[in-house]
Amino acid sequence: MEPFTVEAIAATVTALISGAAGEAGKSTWTGLKTFVTTRWGRDSAPAAALTAAEETPNDPAATRALAGLLHDAADREPEAAAWLSRWLDQAGTVANASGAAHNTIAGTANVRTAIQGYQFNGDINLS
Template sequence: MDTREPRKGVMDPTVLAAIISALIGGAAGEAGKSAWTSLTTLARHRFGPDSTEVAVLERTTADDSEEIAGILVDRAEADPGFKESLASWTSETSRIIQQSHEVSNTISGEAQIHGHVIQAGNIFGSINLGPR
């Protein structure tokens, strides 16, 4: 268990770790995959394609989310430009994850459905129902 004091500044690494873990777990579907790609691209541009940060991101599992969050927060504290970018990414990604959990689709009662039914939250891309 981590007994360190929470870091002051850009963000709580625990929050960032939760976001990273959620994305690795498939939260927010395609939007989550896009957010993950955005994070790795941000790290690649800031630290270089062969950097430790990028290597850790590319091999990250849900079990590693605290490690990578700590690394990113440490780097952000030392780099104001990266700090701003990471804070923006965290805020946007948190919103995307929250929105992905606010969906409530219900067909109930004595509903009689004749044809296709689509139950979804945010859709990022096309929907193909195919032939009937």
């Protein structure tokens, strides 16, 4: 299973709740809502964070709070980690289909120069 970061979760959630991913994004978001409420209950901290993020889609703090709770839960619960990893793979595909970019440099990467983006046209010269 590929490790994931709070930032990756937050970026994916942001793309879905902003509406950028269209109907497929709504369906993917509903999948996360169902998982959260089934696993931890409607009155749980993750469910409350999910509602807050959904109600304030332009608030990065709300999105990051949700992402942090999901990441923490995945650290504690291997089954939640496996589900979230599969969901992120699917959700990332849906979110990126809209033209959004999601790039992550993580772990022990030793990066001097990084150019991240979705679609480049023409040359890139770093001299």
